[in-house]
Amino acid sequence: MSLTEKQRLFVRAYLIDGNGKKAAIAAGYSPNGAEVAASRLLSQVKVQEALAAARLQLVAVSGVTPEWVLSQLQQMATLDIREVVTWQSEATEMGEDTETGEPILNIVNRVRLVDSDQLTAAAAAAITEVSQGKSGLKVKKVNRLEALLAIARILGMFPGQAKAPPKTAQPPAGATPPAPDQPETDAGGWGQLLN
Structure with a gap:
């Protein structure tokens, strides 16, 4: 028909x-x-x-199969922020307390970005924004909860929901999935990691 x-x-x-x-x-x-x-x-x-x-x-x-989509979501949901930024506290001595003789320390917290050419493809795909503003460094990534919920829905983990979709045809031999695009940000879909 x-x-x-x-x-x-x-x-x-x-x-x-x-x-x-x-x-x-x-x-x-x-x-x-x-x-x-x-x-x-x-x-x-x-x-x-x-x-x-x-x-x-x-x-x-x-070449985009359900398995590929799940793998992308899993990478986004499991990104460790230490793959993208490093942070540390540095203490420097500024002198002595005149009454106690104890050193006076100045504590400075430093946040540094990992060089973009050192990021894994999965880490780069999960980051949606890096910016420097008045309030400091900001790194935004895919919302972990949204990614986990999408995985759970695909796998039918919620009661009353249909089971996982049937396995579909595999991509042709030699085909590679497309590089993941940077997801667009929206009010409900992304979380801010650092301020």
Whole structure:
């Protein structure tokens, strides 16, 4: 069974962000009935099969498999901040207390970035911002909790959730997954490590 033109357009749009209503509108369905149309389309076997086939084709072309996604999330969730910055306290003697004769110490806390060319690819992918401002050095990374929750959802670790997705086709021999992009920051998705 072949898809109608609207169904084909729906499948193509749905692959972009998984939003049925948006995909239905992009396929030419009325905005007023787009949610109902999306629900109906997603329940049709031929649309489900077309989505599955398109996803397999994307995996084959891109090399991005569920296993690769999980490995990227795991690297982001387990980044140790010491891979990115070092810190230490330095004490210097400034003189003697005239009453007790004890040394007066000046304690300075220093934070230093690891040179970017010394970062692992996983550490570099997990860092979203490095900046120096009035309040000092700031390093932002992917939010560990968000990454762990995404892993848990993929693996079906929450009660009532579907189990892990079936294993998909492997990328072609010699294909390498794309280098991870720097994730965009958003209000709910990133945490600040240092101020």
